[in-house]
Amino acid sequence: MNKIFLVIQREYLTRVKKKSFWILTLLVPILLVALYAIPIYLSLNSLEVTNVAVVDETSMYGDFVSTDDVNYFYYDDTTAAKEALYSDSIDAFVYVPKTISGKLPTDVSVYYYKEAPSASVKSDIEEQLQGMLRNSILVNVYEITPDDYDLITNTSVHMIVEDLETGEKDFVEIKMMIGLILSLLIYMSIFMFGSQVMRGVMEEKTNRIVEVMVSSLRPFQLMMGKVIGVALVGLTQFALWIVLSGGLISAFTMANADKFAGAQTEQITSIATKGQESVDQTAVTMPELSESQEMIQGLMNIQFGTIILSFLIFFVLGYFLYATLFAAVGSITESETDNSQFVLPLTVPLLLSIILMPSMVNAPNGSLAVWLSMIPFTSPVAMMVRLPFGIPIWQVVVSIGILVVTFLISLWVAAKIYRTGILLYGKKITYKELWKWLRFKN
Amino acid sequence: MELLVAEHVEKNYSGYRALDDVSIAASEGRILGLLGPNGAGKTTLIRIINRITAPDKGTVLFCGEPLSQKHVSQIGYLPEERGLYKKMKVGEQAMYLARLKGLSKGDAEQRLRQWFERFEIMGWWNKKVEELSKGMQQKVQFIVTVLHEPKLLIFDEPFSGFDPINANLLKQEILRLKSEGATVLFSTHNMASVEEICDDITLVNKSKVVLSGNVREIRESYRKNIFDIRCCKHGEELTLSSEMEIVQQTTDGDETDLRVRVGNTPSNELLRQLIGQADVLSFQEVLPSMNEIFIEAVTANNQQN
Numbered sequence: 001m002n003k004i005f006l007v008i009q010r011e012y013l014t015r016v017k018k019k020s021f022w023i024l025t026l027l028v029p030i031l032l033v034a035l036y037a038i039p040i041y042l043s044l045n046s047l048e049v050t051n052v053a054v055v056d057e058t059s060m061y062g063d064f065v066s067t068d069d070v071n072y073f074y075y076d077d078t079t080a081a082k083e084a085l086y087s088d089s090i091d092a093f094v095y096v097p098k099t100i101s102g103k104l105p106t107d108v109s110v111y112y113y114k115e116a117p118s119a120s121v122k123s124d125i126e127e128q129l130q131g132m133l134r135n136s137i138l139v140n141v142y143e144i145t146p147d148d149y150d151l152i153t154n155t156s157v158h159m160i161v162e163d164l165e166t167g168e169k170d171f172v173e174i175k176m177m178i179g180l181i182l183s184l185l186i187y188m189s190i191f192m193f194g195s196q197v198m199r200g201v202m203e204e205k206t207n208r209i210v211e212v213m214v215s216s217l218r219p220f221q222l223m224m225g226k227v228i229g230v231a232l233v234g235l236t237q238f239a240l241w242i243v244l245s246g247g248l249i250s251a252f253t254m255a256n257a258d259k260f261a262g263a264q265t266e267q268i269t270s271i272a273t274k275g276q277e278s279v280d281q282t283a284v285t286m287p288e289l290s291e292s293q294e295m296i297q298g299l300m301n302i303q304f305g306t307i308i309l310s311f312l313i314f315f316v317l318g319y320f321l322y323a324t325l326f327a328a329v330g331s332i333t334e335s336e337t338d339n340s341q342f343v344l345p346l347t348v349p350l351l352l353s354i355i356l357m358p359s360m361v362n363a364p365n366g367s368l369a370v371w372l373s374m375i376p377f378t379s380p381v382a383m384m385v386r387l388p389f390g391i392p393i394w395q396v397v398v399s400i401g402i403l404v405v406t407f408l409i410s411l412w413v414a415a416k417i418y419r420t421g422i423l424l425y426g427k428k429i430t431y432k433e434l435w436k437w438l439r440f441k442n
Numbered sequence: 443m444e445l446l447v448a449e450h451v452e453k454n455y456s457g458y459r460a461l462d463d464v465s466i467a468a469s470e471g472r473i474l475g476l477l478g479p480n481g482a483g484k485t486t487l488i489r490i491i492n493r494i495t496a497p498d499k500g501t502v503l504f505c506g507e508p509l510s511q512k513h514v515s516q517i518g519y520l521p522e523e524r525g526l527y528k529k530m531k532v533g534e535q536a537m538y539l540a541r542l543k544g545l546s547k548g549d550a551e552q553r554l555r556q557w558f559e560r561f562e563i564m565g566w567w568n569k570k571v572e573e574l575s576k577g578m579q580q581k582v583q584f585i586v587t588v589l590h591e592p593k594l595l596i597f598d599e600p601f602s603g604f605d606p607i608n609a610n611l612l613k614q615e616i617l618r619l620k621s622e623g624a625t626v627l628f629s630t631h632n633m634a635s636v637e638e639i640c641d642d643i644t645l646v647n648k649s650k651v652v653l654s655g656n657v658r659e660i661r662e663s664y665r666k667n668i669f670d671i672r673c674c675k676h677g678e679e680l681t682l683s684s685e686m687e688i689v690q691q692t693t694d695g696d697e698t699d700l701r702v703r704v705g706n707t708p709s710n711e712l713l714r715q716l717i718g719q720a721d722v723l724s725f726q727e728v729l730p731s732m733n734e735i736f737i738e739a740v741t742a743n744n745q746q747n
Contacts (some may be wrong), residue, residue: 003542010538207525213695215492215519216542227660423494425523436456 003217007225008232012201015233025237029244037252050121053081053093061096061132070124085113092117094125106133162339176361177402183384187354190318190380191347193234194326198343200226201330203424210422219419223331227323231316244397308385310396317403318380321410322346328414331421332429349377357385364389376406413438444503445625446491446594451500453486458599460486461497462649467644468594473616473626475640475657477633477732479740482646484629485522488596491627492519492723502595515544520587522598522629526571526579536586543590550589557585560613578604584612588619595619596627601635613639633733634715643732645739652743653735661729668728670711671700678733680719686712697723 015021053075054064064072071092075081081093091113097108108129110117117125138144161172201223204210213222325346333339355371360369364386372382373391379399387396420437421429446468454462461483468474478484489495491502493514502509504516526535533554540550558564561581571579580603588595597616601609614638620626628640636643636657643660645653653660668689672719674696682702690701698720704712709727716722730738 006538006541018529173580204525207528208521209525209527211521211523212519212525212539212586213542214494215514215517215521216539219494271470312746423489433456 004221004225004228007217007222009230011226011229012232015196015230016236020235026244027238028241029248033248033252034250041256049291050092050117051090052121052125053084053090055093056096057083057098058096060136061094061129063132063135064128067124080110082380085111090117092121094129103273120275126290129396141429178227178307178388179361179364179385182307182387183354183357183381183442186311186315186318186384187350187381189234189238189315191321191350193230193319194322194346196233197227197230197323198326198330198339200230201327201418202333202336205331205422214423219422220415223324223327223415223418227327231319232325234315234319285368303390310387311384313400314380314383314403317400317407321376321403321407322350324407324411328417328421331418332424332434334425338428349375350381353378353381353383357381365391370395370424374402379403443470444468445490445505446627447503448487448491449501449503451487451490451497451502451573453483453490453495453497459649461490463599464500464646464651466644466651466654468625468627469619471623472624472641473620473628474530474634475643476627476629476646477631477636477643477736478646481633484491485598485644487646488519488521488627488629491594491596503567515590516593517596518543518590519596520583520588520598522602524580524583525723526582528572530571531567532569532571532574532582534581535571536589538587539586542737543586543705545590554585554587557589561585577605577608580604581608584615588615588624590623592624594625594627598628598629601630601632619632633731633736636732647738647740647743648747650743658734660735661732664735665721666729666730667704667706667709669702669704669712670724670726670728671712671716672700672723673698673700673716674723675720676687677719680716682712682715683707686715701728 048069049071050069051071051073053073054061055075055078057060062074063391064074075084075093078093078095081090081095084090085093092110095109095111097107097109110122110125135146135149138146138149204213204222211218212224229237232323326343329339329342333342356368356372360366360372360382363369369382369386372378373395375382379402383396383399416438417434446466446469448464448466451464452459464483464487466474468477476484476634478486486495490497491509493509493511504513507513530538536554537547537550540554541547542626545553555564557569563578563581566578566582568575571582574582584600587597595616600612600616604612613635616626616628628636630636640657642656643654644651675693675698680688680691680698680700685705685707687703687705688700689703690699692699702712709725713722713725
């Protein structure tokens with residue numbers, strides 16, 4: 001047993017000491033936080049303000065409103081605008097020429113000098129022009145006020161799905177998201193760490209390290225030491241990801257706390273001013289605010305304790321099932337190129353459970369989802385899809401039971417293949433051959 | 443006393459018999475050469491002794507007891523195909539292998555330092571294995587094999603990959619270990635090293651033992667009654683009685699080298715006949731080299747089957 005511990009120690013330390021481990025460990029939280037932080041950061045700190053002049057000969061586009069990124073100025077004629085453009089005091093100007101009376105002025109030119117306006121500036125100009133055009137059509141042709149128009153287009157129904165007895169609210173979208181994230185995480189980690197085991201075994205075999213090792217310890221100890229060592233590397237990585245992402249996100253939030261507060265008050269004042277303009281509009285935004293509160297409540301209703309515990313159980317069991325088989329595959333192949341016939345049968349069930357994920361999400365208690373969450377090779381992924389929706393506890397227990405039994409069988413099979421395969425060189429191994437090894441008393 | 447005895451060992455792989463009624467015995471404090479062409483079953487036998495695989499039939503005794511897992515710590519095995527983790531540091535790697543052999547951390551480090559100093563490779567301790575040449579790696583592997591001071595040392599082709607200087611160093615170390623009481627099982631194709639090192643041999647061919655015994659006795663039993671003579675001839679021609687035959691004759695200045703097959707005639711008779719015709723400078727029996735014996739025994743065995 002002491003020897004297994006030594007193997008675990010080596011497998012763990014050599015991997016944790018690698019640069020690639022730390023790069024991945026740091027990169028994932030950084031990317032995750034960047035995904036969350038960059039849009040917020042950009043919206044809080046606008047980089048550059050574009051000055052745009054407007055020359056409106058029709059007097060129909062008089063309502064340009066400056067935004068954080070674009071400042072609008074009105075000029076009387078194009079000569080003044082051109083001058084301003086050449087002298088760099090503006091970046092572009094919008095020219096709406098006088099048209100034949102009676103026809104709607106829809107031909108608009110935007111002139112720039114040297115540097116074309118960015119896509120966001122262009123779309124801002126376009127949106128404002130369209131809005132003003134639409135409003136004038138609404139008022140002049142259909143005699144509808146813009147506020148009435150907003151009311152019509154923003155009509156929405158807010159639906160709450162609620163348990164009749166407990167009053168608990170159901171949030172399918174959140175459950176889907178959690179299921180999606182967990183199942184992808186379990187899928188990727190089983191694959192990543194399983195193939196790490198396989199590569200480790202192949203390294204030992206092709207470099208003839210096993211020859212030296214097997215006189216000191218049993219092949220089974222070597223295999224299990226590697227499988228457990230890599231599992232610990234995986235769990236360490238998970239823990240670091242969670243701690244680092246959490247730390248980075250709260251650090252980012254803290255660093256920008258004043259800006260967040262500023263942004264919030266700005267939002268509130270803008271809502272307040274709008275509210276003064278039209279009472280109806282505030283009435284429309286109110287349910288949206290309470291919806292996000294309900295989302296948070298919905299998140300709280302999900303039993304994260306159970307889900308995290310189940311995730312760990314299914315990750316560990318699923319990983320052990322696949323890792324032992326990956327170790328066996330590694331022991332019978334000498335190069336990455338000739339192992340596809342053995343790797344493929346291992347990857348197909350995992351891939352299948354990912355491909356069938358949408359169907360499972362739509363019917364988390366349908367027969368497909370139930371069956372996939374019972375079949376041991378797909379159950380780790382399938383269970384993660386189903387778990388957030390709340391499933392009968394007996395199904396979880398049965399699924400774990402099946403997984404454990406299958407793992408023990410696969411361990412027996414893998415150990416048999418491994419001890420023979422690891423010392424066999426220069427022989428192409430077929431399934432027929434493997435079957436012989438399994439039946440052969442050793 | 444026999445440290446290791448394997449009796450009537452048989453091992454089958456699917457559809458193929460690797461060992462057929464093989465018996466060997468390694469006497470304590472002696473070096474036993476395990477010889478045989480490629481595929482004869484040497485590695486299988488060594489793996490059985492290391493308990494990597496189990497025999498189908500037959501017994502293996504270690505110190506008179508049936509071989510079991512506890513004896514593995516008293517065996518040091520240097521396999522023919524040997525590798526190290528390329529990315530690990532030499533010192534770390536050596537410590538790891540030493541501790542897998544059951545040495546405590548302190549013991550392992552102390553002994554490793556002694557050996558590294560003896561081999562003058564202390565500077566390699568913090569180098570990565572991949573920075574070392576193949577010969578350098580072999581030195582590290584040799585140290586790890588003998589570090590736990592096992593009673594039985596098994597070397598499978600130990601000299602492959604060594605330059606002559608380091609091969610000689612290794613040979614001296616093996617002989618030193620023997621003088622300290624270790625028993626050595628030595629598997630090789632290199633017959634010259636067998637003559638220099640081995641006390642006894644067992645020759646395996648096609649899964650069976652063809653020849654075994656003391657090296658000197660075997661060489662004598664294979665003697666062809668051939669003698670090498672260096673002499674100064676008195677006349678032009680040398681004439682010997684008809685039972686004897688001059689196989690080879692070269693003359694360089696005054697001196698002539700002769701190789702004579704005497705048949706059943708005693709060697710003294712050859713000497714007596716020569717004395718009349720030449721001044722004999724040297725007279726020596728030619729014993730067949732292990733290489734010749736190896737080829738002869740294997741060829742004869744192959745023809746039998």
